[in-house]
Amino acid sequence: MNSYGTDAGPVVEWTVVDSGIGPLLLAATGSGLVSVSFHTRPAVRDAVLERLRTRFGTEPVEAPDSPRLAEPVRALAAYFAGERHAFDLDLDWSLTSGFHRAVLRELASGVPYGTVVGYGDLAARVGRPEGAQAVGAAMGANPLPVVVPCHRVVESDGGLGGFGGGLETKRQLLALEGVLPQPLF
Structure with a gap:
């Protein structure tokens, strides 16, 4: 086996x-x-x-x-389709470890549909308040985007920040969740 x-x-x-x-x-x-x-x-x-x-x-x-x-x-x-707001799937975390895994697990469990969190705030939640840049690296290495919602992590000034799927994809996901208005075109 x-x-x-x-x-x-x-x-x-x-x-x-x-x-x-x-x-x-x-x-x-x-x-x-x-x-x-x-x-x-x-x-x-x-x-x-x-x-x-x-x-x-x-x-x-x-x-x-x-x-x-x-x-x-x-x-x-x-x-x-807008019919599901949470994922309760079995996840295999083996493509991430250490700080990245801790951040991603906190993101998955602690940042619900339709909300956003700042990089620094997420860092503080996992006990590393000075780790905003490290949180950004964890988001960039997220092997399970959408399900582990890295699109919900934004800059403290309200900017979108980065996104491995591209900023337009991040905007679309946040619009789907009602955080941003739908794109005009």
């Missing part, structure tokens, strides 16, 4: 789904959803799969009908 509780079969399964912000690559292990990647063009897909291959030591398998991915696919579809 491997570390993900299966005797045989792929350790990492993945699929690409359409969303309100473009195609997302979702990957899961037996422990849960491990990766969500934006704008899944071939080059992005290949880079994500290489990262997963390197981290897990096995070839990720495309599995659009995977039971491991069924609930994340449903949950994200409901989120983008």
Whole structure:
């Protein structure tokens, strides 16, 4: 039996789904959803799969009908339809560790739908009030965006800050949650 509780079969399964912000690559292990990647063009897909291959030591398998991915696919579809405001998915945190993991766990549990938090405020919540820049690095390395809502982290002056999926994607997610007005065009 491997570390993900299966005797045989792929350790990492993945699929690409359409969303309100473009195609997302979702990957899961037996422990849960491990990766969500934006704008899944071939080059992005290949880079994500290489990262997963390197981290897990096995070839990720495309599995659009995977039971491991069924609930994340449903949950994200409901989120983008405005019908879901929280994710209660099993998550595999193995692509992050240390301070980054602590920040991402706090973000996932402590910053609900329709709200935002400042980088410095989030740093203070995990016991490192001087760590706003380190929080920014954790957001940039978030392997589970949308589900672990790094789009909800903004600058203290109200600016959007950065975002791995691009600022337009961040604006769209915040507009979906009612934090920003819908874009005019």
